[in-house]
Amino acid sequence: MAKYLAQIIVLGAQTIGKAFSRALKQEIDFSRQAAARQASSGGGKRGQETEAKNLRAGMTLEEAQNILNLDQLDKELLEKRYKHLFEVNEKAKGGSFYIQSKVFRARERIEQEMIGSEEPKGPKEAQTS
Numbered sequence: 001m002a003k004y005l006a007q008i009i010v011l012g013a014q015t016i017g018k019a020f021s022r023a024l025k026q027e028i029d030f031s032r033q034a035a036a037r038q039a040s041s042g043g044g045k046r047g048q049e050t051e052a053k054n055l056r057a058g059m060t061l062e063e064a065q066n067i068l069n070l071d072q073l074d075k076e077l078l079e080k081r082y083k084h085l086f087e088v089n090e091k092a093k094g095g096s097f098y099i100q101s102k103v104f105r106a107r108e109r110i111e112q113e114m115i116g117s118e119e120p121k122g123p124k125e126a127q128t129s
Contacts, residue, residue, distance in 0.1 A: 053112045061113050064106035073114050082107045 054060050065071070068081045085103045089095030 049116070053109065053116070056112070058105055059102075059109055061109060064109035067102055067106035068110065070110070073110060075114065078107065078110055078114075 050061075059067075068078065068085065070077060070081065082103060086100055087093075089097075089100040089103065091097050091100070
């Protein structure tokens with residue numbers, strides 16, 4: 001009886017150890033991906049602005065583009081995809097309020113990016129043009 005109990009304890013410890021190891025590896029991978037995204041977003045002030053936009057909308061630009069199935073930032077296509085997905089997911093039609101809210105947040109995030117890219121030139125840039 002004691003032999004079986006010892007085997008159960010050893011197997012349980014091995015299983016927990018493997019799960020912990022897998023979780024740790026996954027966390028390290030996520031950290032590396034986050035560092036790569038931050039480096040690709042320009043770092044510095046531009047990276048901070050991008051991070052602030054991500055926090056406000058609750059998602060990254062890439063995630064927003066995936067939700068709305070957009071390859072580039074096109075206002076007409078954005079509105080067309082947004083209207084379609086928002087209407088399809090109406091609660092009255094049996095849709096999901098959660099998905100509808102994700103679609104809304106995705107549109108907000110993309111619009112933030114579009115507004116940021118259309119900002120007028122500053123005084124230094126206007127003088128050099």
